[in-house]
Amino acid sequence: MAQQEEVFKKLVSHCKEYGYVFPSSEIYDGLAAVYDYGQMGVELKNNIKKYWWDSMVLLHENVVGLDSAIFMHPTVWKASGHVDAFNDPLIDNKDSKKRYRADVLIEEHLAKYDEKIEKEVQKAARRFGESFDEQMFRETNPRVLETRQKRDEIHARFTKALNDNNLEELRQIIIDCEIVCPISGTRNWTEVRQFNLMFSTEMGSTADGAMKVFLRPETAQGIFVNFLNVQKTSRLKIPFGIAQIGKAFRNEIVARQFIFRMREFEQMEMQFFVSPGEELKWFEHWKAFRMKWHQALGFGAEKYRFHDHDKLAHYANAASDIEFEMPFGFKEVEGIHSRTDFDLSQHEKYSGKKLQYFDPEQNRSYIPYVVETSIGVDRMFLSILAATYCEETLEGGEVRALLKLPPALAPVKLAILPLVRKDGLPGKAREIMNELKFSFACQYDEKDSIGKRYRRQDAIGTPFCATIDHQTLEDNTVTIRYRDTMAQERVTIDSLQQVIAEKTDLKYLLKQLTR
Secondary structure (H helix, E strand, C coil): CCCHHHHHHHHHHHHHCCCCCCCCCCHHCCCCCEEEECCHHHHHHHHHHHHHHHHHCCCCCCCCEECCCECCCCCCHHHCHHHCCCEEEEEECCCCEEEEEEHHHHHHHHHHHHHHHHHHHHHHHHHHHHCCCCHHHHHHCCHHHHHHHHHHHHHHHHHHHHHHHHHHHHHHHHHHHHCCCCCCCCCCCCCCCCEEEEEEECCCCCCCEEEEEEEEECHHHHHHHHHHHHHHHHCCCCCCEEEEEEEEEECCCCCCCCCCCCCEEEEEEEEEECCCHHHHHHHHHHHHHHHHHHCCCCCHHHHHEEEEECCCCCCCCCEEEEEEEEEEEEEEEEEEEEECCHHHHHHHHHHHHCCEEEEECCCCEEEEEEEEEEEEEEHHHHHHHHHHHEEEEECCCCEEEEECCCCCCCCCCCCECCCCCCCHHHHHHHHHHHHHHHCCEEEEEECCCCHHHHHHHCCCCCCCEEEEEEHHHHHHEEEEEEEEEEEEEEEEEEHHHHHHHHCCCCCHHHHHHHH
């Protein structure tokens, strides 16, 4: 665990050093849990968004896009339940004066039991070798069974407390499990209380006439209130979806772990409208498709898992998270939820406007049910960096840091490097650059030795480098250098565009989703 924490610290430092993520307002000592994306970060972020958008809208004829406003009528949030129920259970440690989410403290404690079981399994696997039967070991080993029983007992109490909204029981679990504050190391806890997460402001020209409005805590409601507008103007029939990418804002008291939990973040959401009774079938469909989308990036299926919710939101009849193995454990990057007809019913009730769909096949009107897929851009960004950041020791002891980014998502697809800054090589390199920059993101670099330039490109995740040398002037060939293997091959300038395009074009990633 300590080693993983060290890797995470290096990753955060790497993000700043190479232009991925900066602390916001850093010259004024920053603003807690708010970050800016640098020149490399914004490109990676845009590529992630395009991968998502094209996978949802381009590949599905019955999914269309929307861009709704951040400010909405305040009654929207009353109808959705956010005014009354959008809370986190918070607890303070009296000695450190630090505030924590009570549910997260308990979840992290439960994760320690899981880690203990996995260590027992790994130790046994090393001891027994090829003859090891992992399933039997998990089902019969006394230490594993005892640990699992303790975990399950705590988990059962925790689930019941969440569903009953029993704040006293949440605190009692923390006390009984002897959970300590990570800062002070003490168990001197306050009572647990709820804290609403929405930011509010005022809209209007005068103090007397100002209206209290909220910065949206999610993007979904903008889709719901536009449900009929989109359906009627697009003439879509159920089932169909509406996709949206946009900023959301939550007053997270316990914001931490770099960009994993922030106060200003970006979501990619799709609300899929279905006939009542069909929602659980579509829920399973979108669970499978979204997991396939993640795994297509090639980080390994073992890095992902589904986690069914212990406590369902007030609007849901099914919910599951896709979790990714971050340096600090498996954490949610995407949620798939069956939201029933709650949202549209509430907006119909509060607005007084009919929000029903006439189904010509069933010859009746009804409020559709909704299946939601919701993914955090920032969390996806972090998961990709966590999966691809590594350090390699080369011959001679040199260590190179690199990001093994999927080529389709890399901020720079090709670096164009003249071997030396003379003999006409920079001019030839510029000529190639000016031709290829219309096809994909290129970067020209002539400063420092070729070795140092390769290391710079490794660090920012550029998958390919094209080196222009004296032979280029003779036969119009260049050397392609591959980031992950450092292998090199000679290709003609005329074929360079096709070679790089085939390896970096997003469509080759998207095609994996249709197989």
